[in-house]
Amino acid sequence: MSEALRPVVKSRLYEQVLERLRAHVTETGLKAGDRLPAERDLAASLGVSRASVKQAIVVLEVQGLVEARHGGGTYLVRDTLDVEPVERLVERRERLPEVLEAREALETKLAELAAERRTEAELEDIRQALAFMREEVENGDNGVEGDRRFHAAVTAAAHSSLLADFMKTIAAQITESRTESLRQPGRPSRSLAQHTAIYEAIAAGDGKKAAAAMRRHVRTVAKVRLLSWVPED
Amino acid sequence: MSEALRPVVKSRLYEQVLERLRAHVTETGLKAGDRLPAERDLAASLGVSRASVKQAIVVLEVQGLVEARHGGGTYLVRDTLDVEPVERLVERRERLPEVLEAREALETKLAELAAERRTEAELEDIRQALAFMREEVENGDNGVEGDRRFHAAVTAAAHSSLLADFMKTIAAQITESRTESLRQPGRPSRSLAQHTAIYEAIAAGDGKKAAAAMRRHVRTVAKVRLLSWVPED
DNA sequence: TCGGGCCAAGTGGCTCAGCCACTAGGCCAC
């Protein structure tokens, strides 16, 4: 990863203004429809130029959190300035249980669609990913790359770019859970077996069976994770 | 709706700059890693102030499309400046079949979770939404508002903000399909019956049953839509 | 020849001062 040694985070000024604004809204309890202080006042009280305040407001504007009316002030659209759109929410590690729920919902359907729609070429891609993972596992590797390829191939075979987009949204979190899951002793070979079952259902064109196999697989992953979190459960 | 007569769209200057920048990138075939012209040059060639150019660049920055290095220029992160994240992709009507697939995947899981996690208060909310729809249907209305409330209540009861976010992403498209589906003669009362089945499963705390009932319901909606599209199928 | 340090040009970050356009609310005339 080129992310290895990420140096100092030089926050742009407008980002700091953004934070101060968010804080201000929550502190003063401003609600949707309320008016923000005037740009000049904000600049003065924050000790920055109006241009920087403006940049921050433009950001809030494109995020749909705020509405600036020429000559009429700037107004809150929601009760908060926090961007909760998927991407931001998804970054937090604590949401992993939710990610796994989402993964189950999405991948189950993807497996079903893949069984019904896959072309021969796509089936071959899935088969190769499976073979790759088998080789990894037999070499004592944990098979994380093969696992990734397998799920990617299934997603592609489903021919649903919307569902694929959703998967992309939680891709980073899935990678994390994948790695952790496959670290468990005995997990790689069991995962391989589950993949094989999914593959066979897809090859047979049996959507229901593929969905069921995928559901079983994802739930296994979820269980491992939860166990390593909440030992007493 | 207050959206009824939306007057002139007064585009902010930075939005126009944004458009020109996108156009420039596609026209000149700039790729990821390439450097954008200097802010001063852009300002001069577009005939606007540097501050306006700056605002546009800040927008691109927060969207992760561009990376500005202090003293080193501004660089493209992707091959395009078009935001293709889910929201934009989702706007296109042609994707409705995919939306319905996604809806099935998401709502099935939501119903299951709702059955397992709903509080008494949330169950009451669902019940009220159901009663509201029943009243609508009995008054000869198509029950679209009750339908919306029902699904919203189930989503809330599932306690998964990630899945709720995904639903929000396709909310507009779902509304569209909902309206069209409930316009079909006999559809409202049948939809009501399906809702009732879902409610009962959730009330009983039976996740599997709730999921199955929801799947049946969403598939009915999908079928209606597809039929009205492809009569020969 | 080659390596290292220096320097200047180029570029983004930010500020300041100011003008214009538009809005909102109060006041006045009717």
Next chain:
DNA sequence: GTGGCCTAGTGGCTGAGCCACTTGGCCCGA
């Protein structure tokens, strides 16, 4: 009341300018 006007307040945008940082080439010394 009702409608129009007027003005203070506010966002939109500009231009000039300084500072901080990056980059690449040049020069000097080994």
